[in-house]
Amino acid sequence: MTMPPDAILSARDLRFDYGNGQGVRGVSFDLWPGDVLGIVGESGSGKTTLLKLLGGLLAPSGGSLSYRDASGELLDLLALPEARRRHLARTELGFVHQNPRDGLRLAVTAGGNVGERLMATGGRHYGRIRQSALDWLTRVEIDGARIDDRPTQFSGGMQQRLQIARNLVSGPRLVLMDEPTGGLDVSVQARLLDLLRSLVADLGLSVVIVTHDLGVARLLADRLMVMQGGRVIEEGLTDQVLDDPREPYTQLLVSSVLAA
């Protein structure tokens, strides 16, 4: 496929069907380095499915997906050998699940959770792994004294921050997030959003973030894609889509929030 020379990720006509006619029906987009792309749409519109296709958690039934890695090499993600795909997934990519329990090892301490990527990529110095874990816990505002506690002893907001640290420890370039602030209290949400915003800016991450909270989209995303029934029906700069939506469906989506 053709990929714009400066894009980091390009999807063309990505498709997936759960076998019941539901899923993702032909999605194409380009993501640029440092770009934060928001995906919004009602429940069941295919946001999570699309994110899983991008993260390699689901194999698409059609379409193509290309990624330009840190060395500048163009990779066909759908044809990548499994060993290479796993390596990429734990070095250059991050995936933040909506439910932190899906993205954490609950029986392993916070330090072990954060250190896992380092160990999976050959880290064999306990002291250095632990120091990195400590640095990242601090960075996501978890008290370093909690490093040997298990995630089950953490609040929902802390679990989500731990999941973020566990992803960022390897210095990923592209992070996919599924409703990272969903299911949290409003005040906890606000704090996490702040943290995410500064991390994304400081690290220059490219991000695809799924949310049905248009407030989150406005705060974090540079661009938005609006999904309905497995398709992208509108896309553009965030302010433009939210303030001046073209499609009737987007107008409904925006107004229902304004009415709320």
Add this chain to the structure above:
Amino acid sequence: MSEDSGYNFAYLDEQTKRMIRRALLKAVAVPGYQVPFASREMPLPYGWGTGGIQVTAAVLGPDDTLKVIDQGADDTTNAVSIRRFFAKTAGVATTTRTEEASVIQTRHRIPETPLSEKQILVYQVPIPEPLRWLEPREAETRALHALGDYGVMQVELYEDIAIHGKIKRAYDYPVEVAGRYLTSPSPIPKFDNPKLSDCPALQLFGAGREKRIYAIPPYTPVRSLDFEDHPFAVDHPGHPCAICGDTESFLDEIVTDDAGGRIFVCSDTDHCRARQEGLAHDDAA
């Protein structure tokens, strides 16, 4: 068929032995890799070493001399019944002396006496998959082995150090065989792990219930997993053997009376006997 017992030589029929030998050849060709095999019912319950017994049956010849140890001892019920089983079904010579044996079946120990190129050590293995407790899905553990993707085992060791200050695992301490496969050494004490590496004898592992066979060919490098700043180390209790005075062998703790009295003695009974005889000899000289 051996005349007096009414069994085929070493109990198993020739077709089954050939099937096991094919699995063994594959295991030797890919050191540390778990080869599936069609484990047979044996006239002993699982947990009594049916995997080891099938491997022993497949490698045993009429000229072999068999030794069987359980936790280092030749005289436990388990060791005695396996030794009798093969004496009866194969008519082979048996011994308790490590250096006299050509085949040694073992549960939970490696003999203290260094092994030679002429010997085969057969291990009884309960759980062959070192990743089983970390990843219960069989398809996924296979993928992890295929890809050499062993970070999760390292996380397990990290957890030990984080919580206990050191790698606490004293038995079944995971190893990497020939720089490739993560392998369970069976529940031997980690004290024995260094003997796995560069061993002149052929080491065969049989897991009956789990239907897996694997091998460490002679002179294969075997590395116990660790961290650069927490290197693998064996710890010795520090006492000498109360019987032979050895300060280097692996010791069992034995309670001697109701008052809580206890002594430490060699777990390898043949080794202890040989040292006692040597000491008696030195005294006489």
